[in-house]
Amino acid sequence: MMTIGDNLLDLFLFAVTPYIALTVFFLGTIIRYRKYGFSYSSLSSQFLENRHHFWGLIPFHYGILTVFLGHLIGFLVPRDLLWWNSHPLRLYIFEVSGLVAAMLTIVGLVSMIMRRLTDPKIRVVTSTADWILLGILTLEIVSGTFVAIFHSWGSSWFASTASPYLRSIFTLSPDITFMVAMPWLVKFHIVGAFVILAAFPFTRLVHILVVPNQYLWRKPQVVRWYGKKAFLHKAV
Amino acid sequence: MNVRSQISMVFHLDKCIGCHTCSIACKNIWTDRKGAEYMWWNNVETKPGTGYPTRWEDQDQYHGGWEVHKGKLRLRSTGKGKIVTNIFHNPFMPTMDDYYEPWTYKYEDLFNAPEGTDQPTARPVSMVTGEHMDVEAGPNWDDDLGGSPVYAANDKNLDGLSEEQRQQLFAVERLVFFYFPRICNHCLNPSCVAACPSGALYKRGEDGIVLLDQKRCRAWRSCVAACPYKKTFFNWSTGKSEKCILCYPRLETGQAPACFHSCVGRIRYLGVVLYDADRLEEVAKLPDDKLIEGQRSLILDPNDPEVIEAARANGVHDSVIESAQRSPVYKFVKVWKIALPPHIEYRTLPMLFYVPPMSPVMANRQDGTVESVSDNFFHDIEQARVPMKFLANLFGAGGEGKVVYALKKQKAVRTYRRALTVGDISMETAEKMLAEADCTKEEADAIYHLTSLCTFDDRFVIPPMHREEAIEMMREPSEHKTAVGFGFIEPPKRGF
Ligand code: SF4
Numbered sequence: 001m002m003t004i005g006d007n008l009l010d011l012f013l014f015a016v017t018p019y020i021a022l023t024v025f026f027l028g029t030i031i032r033y034r035k036y037g038f039s040y041s042s043l044s045s046q047f048l049e050n051r052h053h054f055w056g057l058i059p060f061h062y063g064i065l066t067v068f069l070g071h072l073i074g075f076l077v078p079r080d081l082l083w084w085n086s087h088p089l090r091l092y093i094f095e096v097s098g099l100v101a102a103m104l105t106i107v108g109l110v111s112m113i114m115r116r117l118t119d120p121k122i123r124v125v126t127s128t129a130d131w132i133l134l135g136i137l138t139l140e141i142v143s144g145t146f147v148a149i150f151h152s153w154g155s156s157w158f159a160s161t162a163s164p165y166l167r168s169i170f171t172l173s174p175d176i177t178f179m180v181a182m183p184w185l186v187k188f189h190i191v192g193a194f195v196i197l198a199a200f201p202f203t204r205l206v207h208i209l210v211v212p213n214q215y216l217w218r219k220p221q222v223v224r225w226y227g228k229k230a231f232l233h234k235a236v
Numbered sequence: 237m238n239v240r241s242q243i244s245m246v247f248h249l250d251k252c253i254g255c256h257t258c259s260i261a262c263k264n265i266w267t268d269r270k271g272a273e274y275m276w277w278n279n280v281e282t283k284p285g286t287g288y289p290t291r292w293e294d295q296d297q298y299h300g301g302w303e304v305h306k307g308k309l310r311l312r313s314t315g316k317g318k319i320v321t322n323i324f325h326n327p328f329m330p331t332m333d334d335y336y337e338p339w340t341y342k343y344e345d346l347f348n349a350p351e352g353t354d355q356p357t358a359r360p361v362s363m364v365t366g367e368h369m370d371v372e373a374g375p376n377w378d379d380d381l382g383g384s385p386v387y388a389a390n391d392k393n394l395d396g397l398s399e400e401q402r403q404q405l406f407a408v409e410r411l412v413f414f415y416f417p418r419i420c421n422h423c424l425n426p427s428c429v430a431a432c433p434s435g436a437l438y439k440r441g442e443d444g445i446v447l448l449d450q451k452r453c454r455a456w457r458s459c460v461a462a463c464p465y466k467k468t469f470f471n472w473s474t475g476k477s478e479k480c481i482l483c484y485p486r487l488e489t490g491q492a493p494a495c496f497h498s499c500v501g502r503i504r505y506l507g508v509v510l511y512d513a514d515r516l517e518e519v520a521k522l523p524d525d526k527l528i529e530g531q532r533s534l535i536l537d538p539n540d541p542e543v544i545e546a547a548r549a550n551g552v553h554d555s556v557i558e559s560a561q562r563s564p565v566y567k568f569v570k571v572w573k574i575a576l577p578p579h580i581e582y583r584t585l586p587m588l589f590y591v592p593p594m595s596p597v598m599a600n601r602q603d604g605t606v607e608s609v610s611d612n613f614f615h616d617i618e619q620a621r622v623p624m625k626f627l628a629n630l631f632g633a634g635g636e637g638k639v640v641y642a643l644k645k646q647k648a649v650r651t652y653r654r655a656l657t658v659g660d661i662s663m664e665t666a667e668k669m670l671a672e673a674d675c676t677k678e679e680a681d682a683i684y685h686l687t688s689l690c691t692f693d694d695r696f697v698i699p700p701m702h703r704e705e706a707i708e709m710m711r712e713p714s715e716h717k718t719a720v721g722f723g724f725i726e727p728p729k730r731g732f
Binding site: 032036037038039040041042043044045046047048049050053054057058061062120121123124125127129201202203204206207210211212214215216218220221222223224225226 | 316319323324325326329330331332364365366367425426429430432433434435437438439440441442450451453454455456457460470472473474475476702705706726728729730731732
């Protein structure tokens with residue numbers, strides 16, 4: 001039985017929040033880049049503490065990137081994912097890798113939090129925004145892991161429910177029918193994703209936007225010339 | 237031939253008195269800020285010693301610089317493939333412990349302490365955490381500890397020395413050390429630039445100064461690991477890297493960089509050299525024993541009409557060419573060949589050269605008297621108190637030949653001057669020594685002048701930097717001049 005209130009809440013969470021989040025994300029990051037370009041940094045703290053850093057950052061990044069890739073596959077090529085999952089063994093492989101990656105992420109996240117709590121030097125360079133971000137990330141990853149455990153075969157139902165929903169968001173015709181029926185844990189996880197998106201402009205998450213892909217194809221040496229000579233020496 | 241100009245430097249180690257004035261001048265201008273307290277863009281080390289950061293010369297630990305792999309030049313610490321994994325955690329990143337934890341003292345305790353039976357003390361507090369700390373390391377912690385078994389004995393340049401040579405270096409009565417001031421070398425093949433995934437580091441085309449664009453720096457930390465001289469630093473507060481800028485705002489207004497300007501020993505020289513950028517890679521790949529020669533061959537004769545023409549064609553301003561013709565660096569490095577690059581085996585082609593120190597080499601004490609001339613003119617160089625192998629590891633990529641050459645020439649010049657002014661050595665002897673050291677009288681006079689009688693303008697031949705050219709393409713310079721104001725400067729704040 002669904003009440004009007006529930007319906008309105010769902011409408012707000014799944015048809016309005018995503019647009020707020022996207023607006024904040026785009027406007028915020030662009031304004032920050034243009035006005036406070038200097039602040040775009042990963043704010044690495046490896047210089048102050050090296051050993052614990054490894055056990056936090058490595059599992060966290062590999063874990064979260066794998067998990068993200070899994071979601072991306074479900075979103076971009078849902079049909080192919082369903083085809084892949086049609087075979088139980090392949091389904092298990094996909095699900096188990098997801099779970100392993102989630103575990104890695106949690107291990108990394110816990111180490112990162114411990115490191116920031118215990119090392120006096122690291123505490124100095126930890127801001128309130130960092131703590132809030134770590135909190136949001138923890139909630140998101142833990143809820144995601146619980147979804148994977150308690151609502152089995154998420155990779156398949158994600159492809160057939162969440163994926164069309166997300167598409168509908170991007171085509172500007174939000175269709176929340178699938179979402180309304182979702183268990184609350186899943187709803188929580190999805191809203192969490194929007195919160196993270198909106199948190200981008202205000203936290204160190206912006207470093208993801210400036211990942212240095214150019215390095216892979218540029219020449220090793222970089223030379224900058226004054227205006228006139230830049231033409232003379234064309235792209236050194 | 238692709239002629240470019242490069243601001244280049246010579247440090248005359250025989251003249252350095254280890255006063256650290258240079259370091260302080262630099263610190264006061266550039267690095268007395270939060271996050272930069274531990275940075276010394278200019279530092280002075282005692283050699284033998286472990287240096288700053290500790291044992292920076294040990295590339296098996298730090299993995300700085302380049303190596304030749306299957307005929308190709310590659311960075312030791314990073315690369316297109318490695319960056320994908322190293323970006324999360326750089327395995328070769330030095331930490332603050334490799335440098336030192338900056339501290340200050342709680343001076344106010346001296347005044348505010350409640351009355352009691354003890355003297356109040358100002359305890360050291362960390363400039364990172366603000367907590368009390370025990371000071372156990374500093375930027376020149378091994379200053380003057382030439383014979384220390386903890387520091388000097390761990391100098392990387394002692395590698396390859398025989399047990400006997402080591403003993404000789406540490407024998408109490410013969411204890412010896414010299415000073416080694418260091419700044420960024422503004423290399424021709426900078427590994428920091430090649431390592432930066434964001435492309436934040438660059439070489440200025442017009443003068444070769446290596447700069448770091450902090451607006452593009454994202455704290456991937458690759459430059460710190462890649463620079464074998466450890467002269468890019470990570471600002472732990474702003475989350476951006478920083479490095480020596482060769483005081484370019486001073487250079488642009490015709491002044492010498494602060495460390496040069498303030499140098500008490502007047503050991504520092506600065507001038508332009510022209511070089512052939514097309515041959516960089518080829519030279520950087522040469523075997524160790526060919527590197528010094530190779531780098532010298534990159535530096536072109538600024539009086540050669542062909543070079544001048546090629547330089548002009550490349551947009552090098554006539555005033556810069558003229559400045560290159562008067563460059564003291566060109567003389568030291570290319571004409572007299574007595575200034576050598578530090579650790580050229582790192583293959584970054586450093587453009588700061590050192591005249592190896594003579595004093596600790598000479599003056600072998602025998603029966604309580606200082607003896608410097610004998611029948612074998614250069615006996616003291618061969619039996620130097622600082623084993624030649626040590627200097628060779630530092631300035632000769634392991635080879636002694638070039639170092640011995642530089643020392644012999646210096647000794648010959650000294651003897652020649654002594655024959656002229658003191659007269660206790662015959663001119664005949666002096667001339668023989670000069671000949672043996674591959675030096676003419678004219679050359680000896682010139683070396684003597686530029687070493688001992690040099691004025692400010694002899695030491696620093698600063699070319700006009702032609703900043704107006706920076707905007708010429710977009711705008712008429714005179715119009716630009718009347719149109720720009722102060723602009724806006726964003727304070728370097730950590731994060732958002
Ligand atoms: S100021 Fe000059 S003499 Fe003094 S330590 Fe520095 S380089 Fe040496």
